[in-house]
Amino acid sequence: MVVLAGRQQPIHVLGAGAVGLLFASHLRRSGHPVTVLLRSQSAAERFCRRGGRIDVVDDWARPPPAESGAAAAAADGIQAEALAAQGDGGRGVISHLLVATKAQDTIRAFAAVRHRLGPQSTVALLQNGMGVLDAIQAEFYPQSQSQSQGGPVAATPTFIVGTTSHGCYRVPAEDFVTHHASMGACSFAVHPPLPGAPTTLPESAQEMADALRRLPLAAVEASWPDLHLQLLLKLAANAVINPTTALVGCCNGHIWPDNPPASSSLGAAATAGYLPLACAEIAAVYERAYPDLRSKLAAAAVEQHVTHILRVTARNRSSMMQDIAAGRATEVDWINGHLVRLGERHGVPTPINTLLCALVKLRETSGPAGE
Numbered sequence: 090m091v092v093l094a095g096r097q098q099p100i101h102v103l104g105a106g107a108v109g110l111l112f113a114s115h116l117r118r119s120g121h122p123v124t125v126l127l128r129s130q131s132a133a134e135r136f137c138r139r140g141g142r143i144d145v146v147d148d149w150a151r152p153p154p155a156e157s158g159a160a161a162a163a164a165d166g167i168q169a170e171a172l173a174a175q176g177d178g179g180r181g182v183i184s185h186l187l188v189a190t191k192a193q194d195t196i197r198a199f200a201a202v203r204h205r206l207g208p209q210s211t212v213a214l215l216q217n218g219m220g221v222l223d224a225i226q227a228e229f230y231p232q233s234q235s236q237s238q239g240g241p242v243a244a245t246p247t248f249i250v251g252t253t254s255h256g257c258y259r260v261p262a263e264d265f266v267t268h269h270a271s272m273g274a275c276s277f278a279v280h281p282p283l284p285g286a287p288t289t290l291p292e293s294a295q296e297m298a299d300a301l302r303r304l305p306l307a308a309v310e311a312s313w314p315d316l317h318l319q320l321l322l323k324l325a326a327n328a329v330i331n332p333t334t335a336l337v338g339c340c341n342g343h344i345w346p347d348n349p350p351a352s353s354s355l356g357a358a359a360t361a362g363y364l365p366l367a368c369a370e371i372a373a374v375y376e377r378a379y380p381d382l383r384s385k386l387a388a389a390a391v392e393q394h395v396t397h398i399l400r401v402t403a404r405n406r407s408s409m410m411q412d413i414a415a416g417r418a419t420e421v422d423w424i425n426g427h428l429v430r431l432g433e434r435h436g437v438p439t440p441i442n443t444l445l446c447a448l449v450k451l452r453e454t455s456g457p458a459g460e
């Protein structure tokens with residue numbers, strides 16, 4: 090951890106949803122100073138009044154029938170800052186930033202901290218879907234894109250891209266509490282320096298990678314190409330699980346084909362046809378878009394991965410299901426929408442993803458109670 094003026098630099102966490110709270114709490118419990126960046130002054134005050142405490146309810150560690158009374162593991166002494174105060178230029182540089190916002194909220198949230206990031210900063214991104222780093226670069230660091238084509242060297246932060254299969258959800262009535270419903274894993278990779286940029290990464294990049302690796306969240310550092318493969322597999326899992334559970338309003342396990350049919354009639358229907366068809370469509374897109382990865386992204390491999398994620402997150406409520414239930418916009422454009430656009434670019438039809446996209450968007454506009 091960098092020590093400036095005798096003070097350890099905090100890891101700032103942007104996005105206080107289920108995943109952001111889970112990581113913030115574990116980072117704090119691992120001994121790091123942590124600052125959560127909250128949307129409003131009143132949220133920051135509420136957080137300070139509870140002693141800067143985040144509770145993680147470890148649902149995954151409980152046997153299935155015991156649905157209540159789980160002890161929460163608390164991490165306290167976490168600092169909070171409000172993002173709402175525009176022009177908070179007085180606040181210092183952020184050396185380590187973990188962005189755990191929803192894909193669709195990331196550009197807006199990033200805009201509020203961009204002025205506090207410099208070339209010595211490291212930003213770890215942890216969104217579902219694809220294209221968030223490209224969108225950030227296009228919006229805030231357009232020079233970095235010209236640099237990849239040999240343009241002038243850009244003073245951008247170092248980016249770490251991660252993906253996680255931990256299942257977690259929040260209950261709206263519980264402030265700063267996250268339920269860790271299923272123990273998954275996490276992979277991340279440091280974005281390699283762009284052509285022409287210094288090849289030595291800032292200290293903050295190694296520190297951020299070390300901090301993530303040491304969390305009790307099965308986090309592993311991957312090479313950049315390996316991470317790309319994992320992002321594509323995770324995209325497939327999110328494209329099948331999230332809209333289906335959001336539209337039906339069920340936990341992930343309900344659509345898990347191996348669930349006993351007695352407890353899940355939709356699970357049985359999925360076994361019969363839907364899941365393999367959806368996976369085959371995604372694999373067909375990948376085959377054209379990434380021919381080099383053909384052997385690793387065949388329909389059987391995609392289906393095996395989706396089924397694995399369904400099994401390990403059976404007790405979770407997918408993030409899209411939670412968004413729909415709360416009347417919020419979803420990540421569908423970054424997940425199924427991304428696959429539809431990729432299919433269009435490579436001449437592969439994507440009727441299932443197109444339909445899922447359209448249905449989720451209709452559901453988004455019909456409001457929480459479906460009026």
Ligand code: KPL
Nearest residue numbers: 254256330402405407408
């Ligand atoms: O990423 C998820 C999500 O809900 O967004 C999974 C891994 C599917 C867990 O529910």
